[in-house]
Amino acid sequence: xxxxxxxxxxxxxxxxxxxxxxxxxxxxxxxxxxxxxxxxxxxxxxxxxxxxxxxxxxxxxxxxxxxxxxxxxxxxxxxxxxxxxxxxxxxxxxxxxxxxxxxxxxxxxxxxxxxxxxxxxxxxxxxxxxxxxxxxxxxxxxxxxxxxxxxxxxxxxxxxxxxxxxxxxxxxxxxxxxxxxxxxxxxxxxxxxxxxxxxxxxxxxxxxxxxxxxxxxxxxxxxxxxxxxxxxxxxxxxxxxxxxxxxxxxxxxxxxxxxxxxxxxxxxxxxxxxxxxxxxxxxxxxxxxxxxxxxxxxxxxxxxxxxxxxxxxxxxxxxxxxxxxxxxxxxxxxxxxxxxxxxxxxxxxxxxxxxxxxxxxxxxxxxxxxxxxxxxxxxxxxxxxxxxxxxxxxxxxxxxxxxxxxxxxxxxxxxxxxxxxxxxxxxxxxxxxxxxxxxxxxxxxxxxxxxxxxxxxxxxxxxxxxxxxxxxxxxxxxxxxxxxxxxxxxxxxxxxxxxxxxx
Numbered sequence: 001x002x003x004x005x006x007x008x009x010x011x012x013x014x015x016x017x018x019x020x021x022x023x024x025x026x027x028x029x030x031x032x033x034x035x036x037x038x039x040x041x042x043x044x045x046x047x048x049x050x051x052x053x054x055x056x057x058x059x060x061x062x063x064x065x066x067x068x069x070x071x072x073x074x075x076x077x078x079x080x081x082x083x084x085x086x087x088x089x090x091x092x093x094x095x096x097x098x099x100x101x102x103x104x105x106x107x108x109x110x111x112x113x114x115x116x117x118x119x120x121x122x123x124x125x126x127x128x129x130x131x132x133x134x135x136x137x138x139x140x141x142x143x144x145x146x147x148x149x150x151x152x153x154x155x156x157x158x159x160x161x162x163x164x165x166x167x168x169x170x171x172x173x174x175x176x177x178x179x180x181x182x183x184x185x186x187x188x189x190x191x192x193x194x195x196x197x198x199x200x201x202x203x204x205x206x207x208x209x210x211x212x213x214x215x216x217x218x219x220x221x222x223x224x225x226x227x228x229x230x231x232x233x234x235x236x237x238x239x240x241x242x243x244x245x246x247x248x249x250x251x252x253x254x255x256x257x258x259x260x261x262x263x264x265x266x267x268x269x270x271x272x273x274x275x276x277x278x279x280x281x282x283x284x285x286x287x288x289x290x291x292x293x294x295x296x297x298x299x300x301x302x303x304x305x306x307x308x309x310x311x312x313x314x315x316x317x318x319x320x321x322x323x324x325x326x327x328x329x330x331x332x333x334x335x336x337x338x339x340x341x342x343x344x345x346x347x348x349x350x351x352x353x354x355x356x357x358x359x360x361x362x363x364x365x366x367x368x369x370x371x372x373x374x375x376x377x378x379x380x381x382x383x384x385x386x387x388x389x390x391x392x393x394x395x396x397x398x399x400x401x402x403x404x405x406x407x408x409x410x411x412x413x414x415x416x417x418x419x420x421x422x423x424x425x426x427x428x429x430x431x432x433x434x435x436x437x438x439x440x441x442x443x444x445x446x447x448x449x450x451x452x453x454x455x456x457x458x459x460x461x462x463x464x465x466x467x468x469x470x471x472x473x474x475x476x477x478x479x480x481x482x483x484x485x486x487x488x489x490x491x492x493x494x495x496x497x498x499x500x501x502x503x
């Protein structure tokens with residue numbers, strides 16, 4: 001196994017230019033997202049140390065899921081001006097379940113700060129590899145963009161009844177001009193916390209046919225596209241990585257979980273308890289024909305309300321209710337206060353995660369107004385989403401022009417991206433942030449006044465594609481009656497105005 005070098009951590013490789021603290025930060029962020037926390041240690045009434053799992057609200061996952069769903073969903077459409085390229089790109093995205101997978105990985109990226117997508121060619125098809133934040137490590141780069149990175153893929157295998165970890169490191173080094181060099185290195189470790197010792201790629205059957213190095217020339221950008229959450233990484237100013245919603249909010253997330261855990265414990269331990277004299281548990285009156293209990297009445301086996309205690313000082317038996325009221329309002333108010341603070345910190349409108357009893361009675365316009373903070377936050381994220389998807393499409397197209405990457409030696413596309421840059425358009429559905437009825441009313445006025453193209457009116461308000469909108473307009477013109485029966489504004493809206501001054 002003495003092949004190549006040994007790495008304790010990925011940052012030990014001289015090609016990696018990233019503080020080790022960034023790797024640790026992302027791993028901790030993933031724990032918050034997965035709701036994985038250390039057990040709580042405490043001393044019980046008998047002064048014995050006990051350990052238990054905390055009761056938490058999984059607030060990081062809730063917030064990330066909410067943001068991901070309003071930023072990206074199934075209604076997002078991607079189009080390229082060139083029709084053959086548009087058909088090819090959309091087929092690749094469809095085959096790779098792009099819309100579904102993107103929302104899932106965007107959710108983890110919101111919590112951890114980013115993720116990457118890497119297109120590759122397999123069996124004459126372009127496929128997409130999804131790379132989490134903990135698998136993506138920048139190499140030499142600036143804080144504005146990541147053009148070179150190492151992607152870490154870990155697998156496990158049992159060897160001699162011992163678990164062994166293998167790490168495939170894919171070094172993607174782009175020269176900034178037109179060439180990318182991809183170097184594949186495999187490492188073996190018996191410690192889950194280490195990268196380990198470099199071994200030959202043939203050690204694992206999965207990588208036996210993987211080349212040690214591949215050079216892709218005549219390209220305009222790297223073969224991966226990185227998404228970075230908006231805003232500056234204030235934990236590592238020089239890092240090109242994004243920063244998730246966990247950072248800068250760990251204290252408030254911990255406060256939410258602490259309040260929830262204490263409330264849960266109070267509910268669990270606040271059951272009804274009545275202290276009674278032990279002698280009261282031994283009635284002297286026997287019941288006839290009761291052989292099982294020897295004639296004496298007994299409590300149900302599941303009954304835990306009564307607690308036997310000793311006699312009082314005066315020797316009299318006692319019956320005392322020890323039950324305390326559960327502080328529902330106090331804990332509820334505390335939890336909601338912390339959640340509202342968390343919403344404010346991550347840019348969500350009040351009531352998005354917290355409880356707002358008046359929200360269900362509001363009109364559509366009021367809901368749009370209340371979601372203004374979320375909408376602004378969404379707009380910031382969409383800027384980064386658009387950047388990544390457009391870069392991904394360019395990477396897909398440039399790979400599809402390389403015949404040497406396909407087993408049959410035939411490239412699906414032919415285009416000079418240097419001299420013919422792609423015209424890429426993305427459409428995001430605004431969903432709840434737009435009052436559809438109000439938009440339709442306003443757009444109708446503008447269209448009838450002649451300041452909005454009819455085609456745009458149909459696309460905006462009915463979600464039609466360019467072709468469908470054209471078909472609608474053709475059918476409307478074919479069905480339109482004689483213009484003499486319509487006003488000029490109506491005829492103009494239908495595309496049949498003859499220039500007359502009809503009243």
